[in-house]
Amino acid sequence: MSSPAQPLAASLVQSVDWLAIAPPTIVAVVGLAVLVADLFVAEHRKALLGWTSVAGLAAATAMLLPLLDGDRSTFCLTGDAAVCSYTADRFTLVIQFLVLGGALLTALLSVTTLKDARKNLPEGEYWFLLLSSAAGAALLPASRDLATLIVALEVASLPAFALVGLKYGDRKSSEAALKFFLSSVTATAVSLMGISFVYATTGTLYLTQVADRIQNVDGQFHTLAQTGVVLTLIGFAFKTAAVPFHFWVPDTYVGAPLPIAAYLSVIGKAVGFSGLILVTVVALPSYADVWGPALAALAALTMTVGNVGALRQQATRAYSAVRLLAWSSVGQAGYLLVPIAAAAYSGDAEKSIGSTVAYALMYGAVNLGAFAVAALVGRTKVLNRVADYRGLYASSPLSALLLAFFLLCLAGLPPGIIGLFAKVTVFSAAVDAGLGWLAVIMAVNVVIALFYYLQWTALLFRAPDGEPEKHRVPGPVTAAIALTGVLGIALSGAPQLVLRFTDTGLF
Numbered sequence: 001m002s003s004p005a006q007p008l009a010a011s012l013v014q015s016v017d018w019l020a021i022a023p024p025t026i027v028a029v030v031g032l033a034v035l036v037a038d039l040f041v042a043e044h045r046k047a048l049l050g051w052t053s054v055a056g057l058a059a060a061t062a063m064l065l066p067l068l069d070g071d072r073s074t075f076c077l078t079g080d081a082a083v084c085s086y087t088a089d090r091f092t093l094v095i096q097f098l099v100l101g102g103a104l105l106t107a108l109l110s111v112t113t114l115k116d117a118r119k120n121l122p123e124g125e126y127w128f129l130l131l132s133s134a135a136g137a138a139l140l141p142a143s144r145d146l147a148t149l150i151v152a153l154e155v156a157s158l159p160a161f162a163l164v165g166l167k168y169g170d171r172k173s174s175e176a177a178l179k180f181f182l183s184s185v186t187a188t189a190v191s192l193m194g195i196s197f198v199y200a201t202t203g204t205l206y207l208t209q210v211a212d213r214i215q216n217v218d219g220q221f222h223t224l225a226q227t228g229v230v231l232t233l234i235g236f237a238f239k240t241a242a243v244p245f246h247f248w249v250p251d252t253y254v255g256a257p258l259p260i261a262a263y264l265s266v267i268g269k270a271v272g273f274s275g276l277i278l279v280t281v282v283a284l285p286s287y288a289d290v291w292g293p294a295l296a297a298l299a300a301l302t303m304t305v306g307n308v309g310a311l312r313q314q315a316t317r318a319y320s321a322v323r324l325l326a327w328s329s330v331g332q333a334g335y336l337l338v339p340i341a342a343a344a345y346s347g348d349a350e351k352s353i354g355s356t357v358a359y360a361l362m363y364g365a366v367n368l369g370a371f372a373v374a375a376l377v378g379r380t381k382v383l384n385r386v387a388d389y390r391g392l393y394a395s396s397p398l399s400a401l402l403l404a405f406f407l408l409c410l411a412g413l414p415p416g417i418i419g420l421f422a423k424v425t426v427f428s429a430a431v432d433a434g435l436g437w438l439a440v441i442m443a444v445n446v447v448i449a450l451f452y453y454l455q456w457t458a459l460l461f462r463a464p465d466g467e468p469e470k471h472r473v474p475g476p477v478t479a480a481i482a483l484t485g486v487l488g489i490a491l492s493g494a495p496q497l498v499l500r501f502t503d504t505g506l507f
Contacts, residue, residue, distance in 0.1 A: 017074035020088040022063040023096050024138040027103075030056030031131030038124025046123040050111040053127045057104040057134065064093050064100070073144075083206050085145045094357055095141035095274045098364050102266045103134035105368045105483060109259035109375050111476040116379060120168045121257065129159035129166070130263070137267050141274040146195045146205040146232075146283070149275060150188075153239070156271050157184055160264060164256040176255025183248045184238060191235025197228025198283075207283040215286040229287045232279055233294065239272025242337060243302040246330045250309075253326040254319045258378055261322060262371030265329045266364045273336055273360060277353055281343050292344025296438055299341050303334025303445040310452050315386040315459070321374055322384055324452065325367070328410065331449060332363050338426050338442060342433035355429040358498045362422040362491065366409040369484030373403040376477050386456055391464025399473070400460040402485045409488055411453035412446055418488060421495035 076084035136155025165177025202213040238245040253261040309327035339355035381388035393400035409416030412423040430439040
């Protein structure tokens with residue numbers, strides 16, 4: 001006769017859907033394998049670690065395909081199968097595609113960067129940290145409770161601090177890592193305090209249960225709940241580089257290896273925005289009157305400060321190309337915040353969120369492409385100034401044409417149709433939500449951004465100073481530039497595919 005303890009123990013065992021969690025799991029396992037293999041691989045064969053990492057990221061991205069046939073959840077409450085910690089729905093898969101695809105392109109750029117670094121970057125540690133961060137970033141959009149959300153956020157962030165400061169003997173790199181670390185840790189601590197307030201008022205960490213219970217909070221705890229909502233948002237606002245939490249961006253991008261700057265500009269933002277969407281729209285829809293105006297104000301401030309900062313960059317200043325891309329990414333973060341703010345006012349929050357995800361996909365492809373060309377130019381022009389791109393068309397016509405295309409996409413001008421389409425989608429989300437003032441500010445900022453994007457684009461086709469310097473394009477960098485170029489051109493040919501793909505299914 002079985003004891004009463006046995007059925008109880010059996011009921012507490014959670015089944016694991018291994019297919020659902022395969023993408024982040026594969027990346028984490030390959031990261032550990034690379035770290036161990038680094039101990040045994042001879043110095044002249046270290047490049048194998050990089051190609052193993054590329055293969056692992058490609059396999060993880062491919063594992064998204066079997067998940068397209070329907071939503072899957074795992075780590076669910078034994079008493080309520082609808083309340084789960086991990087859900088692979090359409091929203092999750094789109095963000096995971098952006099994260100893993102972005103990490104794959106970063107890995108391709110990194111293969112060449114590590115070869116050029118000549119032992120100034122330790123290869124085993126580099127690949128382990130990059131894969132660890134990518135695993136955390138892939139876990140975050142699937143998280144459906146606040147504890148998993150914060151753990152995923154930190155798993156994505158902590159290796160990134162080390163990656164920024166990994167260059168041996170580089171003071172600029174160390175300073176950038178320290179600034180990034182201190183500001184990020186402060187933001188995370190504030191966010192954790194906010195989550196503790198939300199937990200204190202609702203008694204649960206599951207997003208759907210928080211959404212139900214926070215509406216019925218006792219009157220005396222109402223202020224505590226509101227404070228918790230605001231503090232929780234601060235940590236994610238930092239990850240998105242929203243003003244005034246953006247001050248770490250320019251120095252960090254300059255100090256980091258260029259592929260890591262590209263990684264932070266796209267994957268870091270994907271992590272921040274997916275977390276922000278889950279916390280606001282899924283967990284706290286009843287507090288839209290708190291986070292809606294806050295995000296609208298942040299969006300206006302972020303796009304304005306970012307574009308003005310990019311406008312002020314001097315073409316002859318050291319690292320001005322990277323700084324311009326850094327400030328541009330802050331401005332782009334402002335556009336990404338607009339539809340999330342609009343979700344607070346709109347009757348169709350899912351459509352608003354779809355606009356943010358669509359814009360993120362466009363931005364991810366073309367921004368990684370711009371960084372890939374910057375990495376190519378940076379191999380011969382160490383200071384990577386905007387002025388160094390003068391006459392690039394004469395020495396590397398295809399790279400110049402693609403960089404011009406990427407910059408026009410970011411500006412929202414033809415032939416970068418996908419950039420124009422994404423901006424119109426975001427603009428219409430603001431107008432439909434009744435945020436006309438925010439739409440006007442966005443329109444003004446788009447005009448400001450045209451100036452510095454077109455100025456850089458025109459420089460590519462001017463006569464070079466002296467003899468044009470030929471740029472030898474390594475295979476991995478060629479692959480990264482080609483992949484982003486093909487994706488950007490394909491989406492410009494059929495931009496409606498983006499909206500069809502970004503039907504998030506969050507609700």
